[in-house]
Amino acid sequence: MSTLGPDKNDDVLRRFYGVIPAGGAGSRLWPLSRAAAPKFLHDLTGSGSTLIRATWARLEPLCAGRTLVVTGRAHAGAVRAQLPELREADLVLEPEPKDSAAAIGLAAAILYHRDPATIMGSFAADQVITPVEPFQAAVTEAVHTAAEGFIVTIGITPTHPSTGFGYIRSAGALAVPGAPHACAVAQFVEKPDEATAASYLEQGGYHWNAGMFVAPVDLLLKHLEASEPVLYAGLMEIGAAWDTPGRAEVMHRIWGSLPKTAIDYAVAEPAAAAGDVAMIPGAFGWDDVGDFAAIGRLNAAAEVSNLTVLGEGARVYSENASGIVVTDTKRVIALIGIDDVVVVDTPDALLVTTKAHAQRVKSAVEHLKASGDTDVL
Amino acid sequence: MSTLGPDKNDDVLRRFYGVIPAGGAGSRLWPLSRAAAPKFLHDLTGSGSTLIRATWARLEPLCAGRTLVVTGRAHAGAVRAQLPELREADLVLEPEPKDSAAAIGLAAAILYHRDPATIMGSFAADQVITPVEPFQAAVTEAVHTAAEGFIVTIGITPTHPSTGFGYIRSAGALAVPGAPHACAVAQFVEKPDEATAASYLEQGGYHWNAGMFVAPVDLLLKHLEASEPVLYAGLMEIGAAWDTPGRAEVMHRIWGSLPKTAIDYAVAEPAAAAGDVAMIPGAFGWDDVGDFAAIGRLNAAAEVSNLTVLGEGARVYSENASGIVVTDTKRVIALIGIDDVVVVDTPDALLVTTKAHAQRVKSAVEHLKASGDTDVL
16 A cells, blocks of 8 residues: 555545535424424534534545535525535535435536546535544545545444445455555445345445435546436536526526436446445444434434433423434423333424334325325425 | 203303313423423324413313413413403403412302302313313203203213222212213222222223313312411412402412412312212213323324324434324434333423323423422423
8 A cells, every 4th residue: 555645635525525415305304393493403402503514524635625515496595504605516406306316517617618637526415424534534535545536435334224325235355555444346236125134234335325425526427427417418418507607598498308307326336336436434423313212322412311302492391301402493391201202392283202113204205295284395 | 851941051150150260280290391391382193283372272162261270380371372252351360379279269259259059160270171062961961950950070081990090989960951871979089099090991880080170169169268277368368359449469468378278178178078079970982181192192283104203393203113102392303123112292392202201201300400400391
């Protein structure tokens, strides 16, 4: 393994550009998270920062503001308010959701037209990572590995046999300068059942797929072109026009016609099959805040009391109660003699469930949608 | 036992006047019931009537509008709205709460000055009684018994060894014309512990004291005079002025100085010791709606679903949930995977507890009072 001189190191890192896809309603966190105020616009950890702001801050030392955000048109104002440093040319507003291949592919196409040597790193706006230093170290290794011609995923060491995430099966170590932990990826595997997940942990060599990756934009686009030529052509046309006065017209004309597919199918899996994917194991705490039980885990307050309370100016009285209260209101909330409860209090909707049932909130949202109660979604 | 002729029967019943003490915040039903909107102003059974309206309607066939209501000044408007038939002279507004001896004693004093032969019947505004026919039959028997010179309590046949009520120990049957079920009362006993309550049920001859009684006003006042002479004198002065232009001045001058005590201590117990108390057993369903668990029992909906929902236009979605939802709002409420829960949703306060802990709501209210959160009490 060779040691990099400071100049070479700097050259590679200067090619790095952050991308933050900020999408998804986070329906497992309803009624806190909803169409008009998705998960990434909330402070779910009591840190004082929304998740998107924390994501931006984590990337800041690596890309010094060279970060592009892709989000829905409805969230433009909220995202600008959260990220006042964001340049308008780096704010991509989707007229309608088109799934992750279009969102991330457009970021790649825009950055490619600015500089085809760019290495982009894609990090969802609604994940919680602590501490930040090992995250930044992993991304730095990933950038060096990407510079060698890889799409580099950052794998999360599993803490339990989760059935909620896809897994990455790694192969041998790679000898990449500046990336001592880089290894080859043999395969992406879909969310397993419980027995399979347990066997992954037993065997070792499996990491959770957190959807974080770092890649040379040209390599990403090459795989996209091969698997989704129509999508690729449309995105390249928008990318070419992006930093010109034609941006709005081209976006308006093309976006609606683009096919919907996930970046996993369009790029990650074919690239892995071609031997183009590497992995850096992430030696940091990671949570996708998938449900309200996660909010309990992520809030330090839970360690000193049995009740986690989230919400500015919350007025909660509890007696023999444990669980989580999230409030968007100034109402007095009294909890008496109830364990592991989840109470989410918003001006127009109230959820009462338990930590054990937190994953089922999504089905409630689907039911409400079906029954026409869309005013609260 | 003699049979009454229609004339004699009518004479006795014509002396009857209903009294409805409408007091108490019902803090075990917080945050639905509160200082500004106590229990008696709510429809807690899904019947379409508030408890005070239902109480009035139950008495109507017996006293044809000859009913006097004693309540707090703050509830004047709400009571007038609920009981549009109520004459202003029959609405007693307490400038401040002075406990039951003052409230009921003042009713007696007012009625005494109108006609010393009056037989009053006192029935709290916040109890649920079904069906009404046996209640009316019991009151009719009680009026006949009162006419013989008794303070007549209506005892509730215990359905379980409750520790939440006082008990009435009966002695032998009385031979009262028109009251075949009348019996003598040996003693009022305070709320017992569980073992004692169980022994009462085993022994028989014990009924719950529901606080309902029928009495000649002169007999009631005689006992009050003996046990609480200062209170008696004050109430008689107000009573004498009540139907005159001096009412407001006298009320204002005297009420604040009256001693506070319960009618049980001031009248019922000394009268029982003197052998002046009789009882009619009530052969009807009775509930004092003491907590939210009672609301579950009292609502027919609970029989067809595991979830009782109370509230006009309630928007409740439930999945594997049982218990009670009471809502004063139009918010969507989603309950997922939670059993025997009690959710009470009001614009400024939310309660989440379980049926088993429903009795402890009162202590939450006391805590909130102590902590200065009086805006929601």
